[in-house]
Amino acid sequence: MTVPWVKLELDVAAFDAPHFETYVTRCREDGIRLTTLAELGDTPEHRRRLYALNKECSADIPGRGEFYSFDEYAERRFEAAGYDPRGIVIALDGDEWIGMAATSVREGFLFNEMTGVRAGYRGRGISIAMKTFGMAFVRESGTSTVRTFHHPANADAIAMNRRMGYVDAAAEG
Structure with missing residues (x-):
């Protein structure tokens, strides 16, 4: 049975x-x-x-399954047509990488692929801060829409995005 993912977008x-x-x-x-x-x-x-950070932060995403090998990740993230390092926000505590928010360029919109914070740093608003900081890239791109999607059991991520103004995406016809 296929799970209907929660598709959200931000004006x-x-x-x-x-x-x-x-x-x-x-x-x-x-x-x-x-x-x-x-x-x-x-x-x-x-x-x-x-x-390494993406792999660690993705470990508890519902329905995630096994994480990619580095070579698979590099192909999907860094070699993808929409990749832009300006769209990858990193949160640092000293020299330690503690969070990331990856946004890529798509046809007509930006796609927030992943936002994650290491377990020991969660609950401090770092995800919202990273996504807000990343709005500079969104504005530079000139797009009017950011999209994301989540497994329906990922209630915290869905709630965070809704708090930021994301709404259910219009049904694609």
């Missing part, structure tokens, strides 16, 4: 940036730095670190 013009900037400020006050893979350097070492 970029309706996003309440000033309200959510408070999450970015709180991260900074807590010593968490937000940056992008482009700013850190899109290097082989950083790609390996992103892979």
Whole structure:
């Protein structure tokens, strides 16, 4: 039986940036730095670190299954047509990579592929801060829509996106 995934989208013009900037400020006050893979350097070492972080953060996503090998991940993430290192937000605690939010360019919209925070850092608003920080890339792209989808059992991720203004995506016909 196929699970109907929850498909959400955000109208970029309706996003309440000033309200959510408070999450970015709180991260900074807590010593968490937000940056992008482009700013850190899109290097082989950083790609390996992103892979390890993505793998760890994905482990408890309902319905996720076995994670990709690094080569499969590299092909799906870094070699994909919509890949842009400016769309990969990284949260750092000192030198430790603690969270990531990956957004890619698609035809007519941006796609938030993955947002995750290491277990010990969850519940502090870091996911919302990363997604808010990533809105700079969204604005630079000139798109009006960001889309994402979740397994219906991933209630925390769905609730976070809804809090940020994501709504159910219109049915594709």
